[in-house]
Amino acid sequence: MTLKNLDFLTNLGNLKELHFMLGSAANYDKLPEIGKIEKLSFTWVRQLTSQHLLPINKMPFLKELKFDTQAHLTDLDWLKNKTIKTEVINCKKYRQ
DSSP states (O other): OEESOSGGGTTOTTOOEEEEESSEESOOTTGGGSTTOOEEEEESOTTOOHHHHGGGGGOTTOOEEEEESOTTOOOSTTOOOTTSEEEEESOTTOOO
Protein backbone atom coordinates (compact mmCIF):
# COMPACT_ATOMS: atom_id res chain seq x y z
CA MET A 1 0.00 0.00 0.00
CA THR A 2 1.29 3.47 -0.83
CA LEU A 3 0.44 6.16 1.69
CA LYS A 4 -0.17 9.69 0.41
CA ASN A 5 1.26 11.16 3.59
CA LEU A 6 1.91 10.43 7.25
CA ASP A 7 -0.48 13.01 8.70
CA PHE A 8 -2.61 10.37 10.42
CA LEU A 9 0.37 9.48 12.66
CA THR A 10 1.12 12.97 13.98
CA ASN A 11 -1.41 12.64 16.84
CA LEU A 12 0.55 9.74 18.35
CA GLY A 13 2.58 11.83 20.79
CA ASN A 14 4.11 8.92 22.70
CA LEU A 15 5.05 6.73 19.72
CA LYS A 16 8.59 5.40 20.23
CA GLU A 17 8.92 2.91 17.36
CA LEU A 18 7.84 3.09 13.75
CA HIS A 19 8.38 0.36 11.16
CA PHE A 20 7.63 0.75 7.45
CA MET A 21 7.21 -2.65 5.80
CA LEU A 22 6.24 -3.31 2.21
CA GLY A 23 4.62 -0.54 0.23
CA SER A 24 5.76 3.07 0.47
CA ALA A 25 4.76 6.63 1.25
CA ALA A 26 4.76 9.50 -1.20
CA ASN A 27 6.15 11.90 1.38
CA TYR A 28 8.13 11.37 4.59
CA ASP A 29 8.33 15.04 5.63
CA LYS A 30 6.06 14.50 8.67
CA LEU A 31 8.42 11.98 10.31
CA PRO A 32 9.90 14.55 12.75
CA GLU A 33 6.37 15.47 13.91
CA ILE A 34 5.41 11.92 14.88
CA GLY A 35 5.72 11.08 18.57
CA LYS A 36 9.12 10.60 20.15
CA ILE A 37 10.45 7.97 17.79
CA GLU A 38 13.59 6.25 19.04
CA LYS A 39 13.56 3.27 16.66
CA LEU A 40 12.77 3.55 12.96
CA SER A 41 13.01 0.87 10.30
CA PHE A 42 12.33 0.41 6.59
CA THR A 43 11.86 -3.07 5.11
CA TRP A 44 11.08 -3.61 1.45
CA VAL A 45 9.81 -0.04 1.04
CA ARG A 46 9.48 0.60 -2.68
CA GLN A 47 11.33 3.47 -4.34
CA LEU A 48 12.87 4.70 -1.07
CA THR A 49 15.80 7.02 -1.80
CA SER A 50 18.17 9.15 0.26
CA GLN A 51 16.09 12.20 -0.67
CA HIS A 52 13.04 10.66 1.02
CA LEU A 53 15.10 10.05 4.16
CA LEU A 54 16.33 13.61 4.75
CA PRO A 55 13.55 14.38 7.31
CA ILE A 56 15.18 11.79 9.58
CA ASN A 57 17.84 14.42 10.27
CA LYS A 58 15.20 16.43 12.14
CA MET A 59 14.18 13.60 14.48
CA PRO A 60 15.69 14.55 17.88
CA PHE A 61 14.80 11.33 19.75
CA LEU A 62 16.04 8.82 17.15
CA LYS A 63 18.55 6.29 18.50
CA GLU A 64 18.25 3.33 16.11
CA LEU A 65 17.74 3.18 12.35
CA LYS A 66 17.45 -0.01 10.30
CA PHE A 67 17.21 -0.68 6.58
CA ASP A 68 16.42 -4.11 5.17
CA THR A 69 16.16 -4.95 1.48
CA GLN A 70 16.18 -1.39 0.14
CA ALA A 71 17.07 -1.48 -3.55
CA HIS A 72 17.94 2.21 -3.88
CA LEU A 73 19.91 2.76 -0.67
CA THR A 74 23.54 3.34 -1.63
CA ASP A 75 24.99 5.01 1.48
CA LEU A 76 24.24 6.82 4.74
CA ASP A 77 26.21 9.96 3.88
CA TRP A 78 22.97 11.98 4.13
CA LEU A 79 22.60 11.06 7.85
CA LYS A 80 23.96 13.96 9.92
CA ASN A 81 23.80 12.40 13.41
CA LYS A 82 26.48 9.71 13.32
CA THR A 83 25.67 8.62 16.90
CA ILE A 84 22.46 6.94 15.71
CA LYS A 85 22.93 3.17 15.72
CA THR A 86 22.41 2.01 12.14
CA GLU A 87 21.92 -1.41 10.61
CA VAL A 88 21.81 -2.06 6.87
CA ILE A 89 21.09 -5.58 5.63
CA ASN A 90 20.24 -7.07 2.24
CA CYS A 91 20.72 -3.76 0.41
CA LYS A 92 22.60 -4.75 -2.73
CA LYS A 93 23.67 -1.25 -3.83
CA TYR A 94 24.76 -0.16 -0.34
CA ARG A 95 28.41 0.69 0.20
CA GLN A 96 29.90 1.44 3.60
